[in-house]
Amino acid sequence: MKPLFQLTRSSMVWLLISILLVTIPFVSVLPGWLYLLAFLTVGWRLMVHSGRWNFPHWSVRFGLLLAVVVGLLIELRSGSVMAVTVGLLVSAFLLKLTEMYHRRDALVVLYVAFLLTACSFLFHQSIPMALYALLCLIVVTACLNTVYRSQQNSDIWRPLKHAFTLYMQALPIMLVLFLIFPRIGPLWQVDMNTGQSFTGLSDSMSPGDVSQLTRSAEVAFRARFEGPSPSENQRYWRGLTYDRFDGRRWTRSDQKMTTLPDPEISISGQAYRYQIVMEATGQPWRYGLDIPTDYPANIRRIPDLTIVGNTPLMQRAQYQLVSQSGLVREQLTGDRHAQYLQLPPQSNEQARQLALKWKAESAGTKNYTDRLMAFFASDFRYTLKPPKLLTADPVDQFLFQTRRGFCGHFSSAAVFMLRAAGIPARVVGGYLGGELNPLDDTFTIRQYEAHAWLEYWDIQDLSWHRLDPTSVVAPMRLEQSAEQLFRSEPSFLADALMMRNGFLSGSVLKQLRLRYEAMNYGWHRWVLNFHQQQSGVLQQLLGDISVVKILLLILVPGSLVLLLVAASLLLRQGPRKDPLLKALERLDKRLEPAGLERLRGETVTQFAMRLSNSFPPLAHEFRELARCYELICYAESIDPDLEQRFNTLIRLCCKVTLKPVNRNRDNIGVDGIR
Template identity: 40%
Template sequence: MKGQQISRTAVVWQLLAVALVVLPHLQWLPLWVPVLVVASLGARLMIHRGRWSFPHWSVKTALVVASSGGLILSFNHQAGPETMVALLVVALALKLLEIYHRRDALIVLFVTLFVAATAFLFNESVWMAGYILLVVILTLAALNSIQQASDANRYRDNLKTALHMLLPAIPFMLVLFFLFPRLEPFWSVTIDTATAKTGLSDELSPGDISELSQSSELAFRATFSGEVPPPDQRYWRALVLSHFDGRRWSRPEPAVRHSLRAEKLTPLSPEQPYDVIMEASGRPWLVALDQPVAVEPGLRMSAVRTLHLDAPLERRRQYQASAVTRYRLQPLLTSAERQHYLQLPASGNPQSRALAQRLLAANNGDPQAVIRQLLAQFNREFIYTLAPGRLGSDSVDRFLFDSQQGYCEHFTSATAFVLRSADIPARVVTGYQGGEWNPYERYLQVRQYDAHAWVEVWLDGEGWQRLDPTSAVAPERIRTSAGEFFNANNERFSRGGLELEWLRDMRQRYDAFNYAWQRWVLNYQGQQSDLLKDWLGGSEQWRLILAWLLPTAAVFGGVAWWQLRPRRVRIKDPLERALLRLQQRLTGENCRRQPAESLSMWLQRIAGYWPEQQSQMLRLAWLDDQQRYAAGADQTMRTEMLQLCRQLLRELPGRRIP
């Protein structure tokens, strides 16, 4: 069995590959799993150094039982992707305790490659791609090392061999990437990780939040084909909340939603086409620039002109749409629709109801005058803040008459309530507003702190009109990005403090690099058909077959030639290399060294042809004899021989006899 044992070098490579492949999963794995991995690595290292023996079968059985129970308790009997990946990591850690033969090492490394691939379920960034490439290289080095003798110790050779194995695969990878058709996945998985967070929810309840901490996580990126809308027109609608239970706004019941008519939109400005790359949110809805006109196939537009999918968005998605910023929306409401958008609880918030009646009476029932007076009151008496405190019962009354401070959700909720109390149809819209322009890749970047809420009010003959009460209290929040506004007003903000100009520039460059990666690599599927048509002149089947076969044959032919070509033996010793160059230079008919002729005899024979260099040649011949046969040979002789060779190469005319 000795021939099946693995070298110490192989053990070190395996431990390094296992340690690195587990690192990307530390952010979501239960704490005991990384502890088990570290303990297994340490135990295997002690076994490798001969201080510990391999564990008894009873110890390994107990670890398997305990780990199985830990997985069941940690993941609450759920058999999702996280559970399966955690099971692989645990199995990898336990297998480390019995690596002795080549077969055990192969199993560990094959599982390591599989765990490396699962990292892309949780993170698809360019940095993760580079990191996993490093893990693959180290794993290939480990695979090479287990084929060596048990006493081998060649770390550098293992790494070089791994790189030589990987390089020929790069051309074939590019052919597959550009030409192989993208297939829809045969299964769908739901990843419940930190990457699937959102700044919006299906409900709006500002009275229950005492302090809002803004998140800088990315929500989506948008690229415009034409003119970019100004900041105060960057309203991205996601949900329409039209049901109020006295404390929170929410979407109406499904039966009510299905009864609403599809709202008629009359554009009053040219369409603005744009592309969106939206991050995973775990929700079925998407964002659309207000108001959406057309969307790509596969997306659904609700009756209230919001976009949604048939299933929750668990992976980053790219889609196309177009919008108009000036429009007339649903100029007529049925009595049922009007009643729905005036719905309020039978009781609650009496002071706000009385305020609505006073405003209505003071303005002779004019809805627009009521709106102007309410916004003017917000501008005079109210404060925008992210730490308004809890409001308790009758939250609208407490906000309007007691605290008089809050953020967009407080102003939106109170405005919609007062308007409905004044018999003016209104509804709440949630989404995002603003965003930061990136000049390097020319796209708009919207983060979770750009989440926003506003009101849509229905006016007779004009239809639904956007009304943003936040603009009356903090107009700079609408005219600038949310990040700049929170920084300037010393609000609680995740970046902390004002951002230096060079730091902002570096961050934008980094974001632009990530955007290019996501758009041209991760979302290449949406562009592949158009690119192939441009490259091939059409998308007929025979063109696609040739486009696939010819590059593939060229790649395989090039790889085969590279592997089978005759290779020159590279001489590493500088003295031997110099002597070989000297013999190649003196190639005249009488100067060529004969097969049975020693170097010393050859130099003595040809020395007479070059009288000026005769002494150097004879000296070189004598040093060669001393170096090869004398007992007192040392490095000094080799150094002198190398100097003589280089001197002769400079002085001899070469390739002819005088």
């Protein structure tokens, strides 16, 4: 027989399944060369288990370890600490397979598997991920159970059943602890940059950057209004502003500008109260409708009227805002006035001359902007695939040659023309529109709804005015969703083919998608951000919160679970029987009416020989039954298929047709086989 410390075949099967399941969530995070390591180590371990290969020499294992260390150090230079840390765990996970022989080796792998399951929530937080993590925990626990099972107990599915039962018993206590235990901060801080690439607006913009976002259907954020919501053409979601132009790219001012005190402003227009659940961007800014006037303490509004958090947003966040739309009255200081007039010297001369000509012919700022919008409405085309601006004067090339572009092209050229005429202006990046989910009245704003517009400052009323050239070039963009407007564009949703081909837009599938998104939004609000509502939930559940009520809330469900477990143990009659003996008992019960059951002290071989004489058509099956029993119980090497063969023979032998007779064994009648 195999030594007790050696892993059984069922243990190895469950171990490989556990490794596969816990590493799947990190496929998009781990470097590609780790897949080669996984293929090598798992394949080698399977060959060792089948007896075809030996374990690798220590020098081979040391070489693999050295290669992994060097690879992770290289990844550390370009990736995040968290992604490399997970890569280290997965590497150790895989390398352990090349030397795993004893039970204690399997325990190390399984403990790391539990840790990796918890780490998966650093990269994915959703309902499917929670269910998948539960599946991983059940499978790893089942594998832990098989490590300490006897080799003769080869039922491969029983550990899974036991593990599932354990987690179902722990579920009530888990829910109670989730409700009452407060969320506390970590005892230390780590780099939570998971290394995932973020899709969205960046802190610099060239005219064609925004159109690239229309390839993606990823969610940027979700918003839910408490009361009336603005119309489609008024849902301008402000992200950040660009005020410095180098001739090709727009960038934000130096960070020192954000330390200036908030300017004294007044806003006229309707106020909206709403809640936003924003996806991770890796950037400090937050999205809000128009001009946020009321915001949480961990968010501040900077002088360009955008809102930023204290730290970059590395995970999904929820916050409440109040915004107003309309004119923003502000007295610009000399420095800020010059900031919004900055242009590179001696570039785009043709556009400059046209701006100065219009300025001289205009009665005021409003008259100038009307002429600018009429110019865009004359002979320009709105497209996702504009020609590349290759000359040293890209604004001149766009305004007087190509005349085809996306919102970034129009807003960039318009701000240049305003500044060239001495009118302070800035580019604003954000999103326009949003898909309403009627199931929960939530607006989902996706990357393909990214938009750029501009704001200019009028010296006559000392106010900022929003100006969107898209409204005259492609007015349907403000009235329709981006999905409706750009469906005919080849590059639209090129990275989301299911949305592009309408697979998720059909009547039935769309309803399913909206229902899932509504459920997922509720998950984000009530689970991931539960600590914000925890005290309110406890007050609704307990009334006045006290120590006694909290203790009762813990002890009562825990006591009920323990009582149920104790009752199930007490109701068990005697020790668990061997599965082989239970199978023989089924045969005994079948033969009992004819008085042919197994006698006290009769061996299985003697029992089978007696039955062979009584049932000649099944003589071979009875003898084979005895042989399988002896091999399973006494052979040094066990064929795992023998137990299945034994159970098959038991079922076959139980199909005999008996004629109940007198218990006198000399008068037994047998009709034959059914």
